Amino acid sequence: MSLVGIVLVSHSAQVASSVAAMAGALSGGGETAPIAAAGGTDDGRFGTSAQLIAAAAAEVDQGAGVAVLADLGSAVLTVKALIAEGDQLPDGTRLLDAPFAEGAVAALVTASAGADLDAVAAAAAEAYEYRKV
């Protein structure tokens, strides 16, 4: 069965890869849905790389859709612009409206259970509703 893939886009390579590792650790012991980090620029600076995002999306695409979470600013805008391009990301790639770290955990847990892209997006968005104070 093909699973929804997850892509994490951050201005920082370390933030993206660390949140991916955390989401994997919090998603239980078994096999998880594919998740890839696209952090920083392709020459190692803080920022956003369209190439890294496209490569990460291609890597996790199993045909069930790709859910992208982005942190802020150019990360969000670049994903939106790539989706608008139409041919830069796999079919069924969607930017989720969700908090980055919490949404990543919710998205990966849900995708790993075999849920479709709509359910993954809903689970990630629900993370906004968990108030901390």
Next chain:
Amino acid sequence: MNTTADAVSREAVHLTELDSEIGDADHGINMQRGFTAVRAALESDPPDTPGAVLVLAGRQLISTVGGASGPLYGTLLRRAGKMLGDGTEVSRERLTEALRAGVAAVAQLGGAKAGDKTMLDALEPAVKALGTSFAAAREAAEQGATATVPMVARKGRASYLGERSAGHQDPGATSSALLIAALARAAADGGSGETP
């Protein structure tokens, strides 16, 4: 190839030079990266029409700029290029319509509007004035960029500064004014009946 396509190609070169003069700001470096890639792409595979030039340039900006200016300017050029279509000659009126659509796409992508201390504060008055002349557009963009100085940023990273963002001219509006000025200069150099 008509003079407008030439002008747009020259525009990319001019912008690379202009942005290299900005200094060590990230925005300048990012813009230089992007427009260097634009120039290389236009030289290696020169498009046949002005619309195709803008679409190719937009794609390069989205691909190569590490900051928000890439997707924003990239979207502006791509949308404008698509609006121009396959025509080999572009009047100022058609260019105005195309840029108006491009600027609207930028506003939608960034969720910003005039007065938020962004590139829109230069682009929107410039497009409006372009209906009159290229010179008027250049003037309006410069005034728009200057008018961002007292504004409090409501979009982008500068918005986190709140009131402290006032007193500084917005970099995005400044680079937009540079772009419009270069466009006006290219139109003046290009001639072909276009009134600068």
